[in-house]
Amino acid sequence: MSMTVKNTTPDTPMVTLFGELRDGSFVAKIMREDAVPYGHRWSDEIDQAMVYIVPNDEQLHAILAALNERRLPFGELQNYGSSAGGTSELPV
Numbered sequence: 001m002s003m004t005v006k007n008t009t010p011d012t013p014m015v016t017l018f019g020e021l022r023d024g025s026f027v028a029k030i031m032r033e034d035a036v037p038y039g040h041r042w043s044d045e046i047d048q049a050m051v052y053i054v055p056n057d058e059q060l061h062a063i064l065a066a067l068n069e070r071r072l073p074f075g076e077l078q079n080y081g082s083s084a085g086g087t088s089e090l091p092v
Contacts (some may be wrong), residue, residue, distance in 0.1 A: 005080075008033070010083060014030060019047070020045065
């Protein structure tokens with residue numbers, strides 16, 4: 001099953017920051033591109049990925065569920081999104 005998610009646009013650059021935590025779970029936060037920290041966002045984070053998508057709450061919940069259930073590999077998140085608008089199809 002796939003889900004269509006809005007990409008960010010150049011005039012309002014928003015991103016979704018995903019974090020992989022030490023306990024094996026995943027978290028996310030939608031934020032302005034210029035607000036993404038240079039270091040870790042979450043204190044128990046081992047990796048993070050900035051993706052140029054702007055999901056709604058339901059879509060973000062579905063993406064996090066797919067990550068936590070290992071149906072969507074964390075390392076593939078960077079394959080989605082764009083800063084030029086449009087949409088992305090995520091396999092959740």
